[in-house]
Amino acid sequence: MLSSPTVRRLAVAATVALGAALVPAVTAGAAAQDPIQDPLPITPNTSFIGLVNGKAADAVITVVCPGPVSSTSVGHPVSGQTAEVRSIVPPVTAPGGFTGSAGREIVAGFSPASTAAQNIVFTSYFAPAKIPTTWWVPCGGTATMTFVPLPTSPTARSYTLTVAFANIAY
Structure with missing residues (x-):
């Protein structure tokens, strides 16, 4: 029979071995x-x-548009959807926006902007903001969301993203 100190040493060794085996699995996940x-x-x-919703391409906003829908119908975005701005480090392979010499915030909205109430103001990168469920957006098709650096300067450049709208009421 094994002595008490030997059992403790084996238990410690087994615990360490199990922990070492789990680290790669957790890291991979x-x-x-x-x-x-x-x-x-x-x-x-x-x-x-x-x-929009974590995508810089093929972005979709889900919309609720009950009733008969025409090409001019509008509805509200479903809750829980987000818009975000992320800084990117040159060299940039795709055209991005540029804050220019003065930019300290980025305002996002659809072009043409219907009202200032339909804008999201960002003061930080990597900080998703909820798309308001009070916005009126198309029930289908696409629109351009523009991310505009402010204050503007001669070197500032906006970023545009084509967004598709998917009506969940049908």
């Missing part, structure tokens, strides 16, 4: 997801992109 980034203040002379 975390690497499969997007890394979490702390918000960063928007500053001048920074390249950026805009996202």
Whole structure:
């Protein structure tokens, strides 16, 4: 029979071995997801992109449009959807926005803007903002969401993202 100190040593060794086996599995699972980034203040002379629901391409906003729907019908976005701006580091392979020499915030909205109430103001990168459910948006088709750096300057450049609308009421 094994003595008490020997049993304790075996138990410790087994615990250490199990922990060592789990570390790669946990690390692999975390690497499969997007890394979490702390918000960063928007500053001048920074390249950026805009996202809707985490996508910088093929973005979709889900809309509720009950009743008969025509090509001019509008409805409200479903809750829980987001828009975001992310800084990008040159060299930039796709055209992005640029805050220019003065930009300290980015305003996002649909073009042409219907009202200032339908804008989202960002002061930080990597800080998703909820798309308001009070917005009126098309029940189908696409529109352009524009991310505009403010205050503007001669070197500032907006970023545009084509967004599709999907009506869940049908």
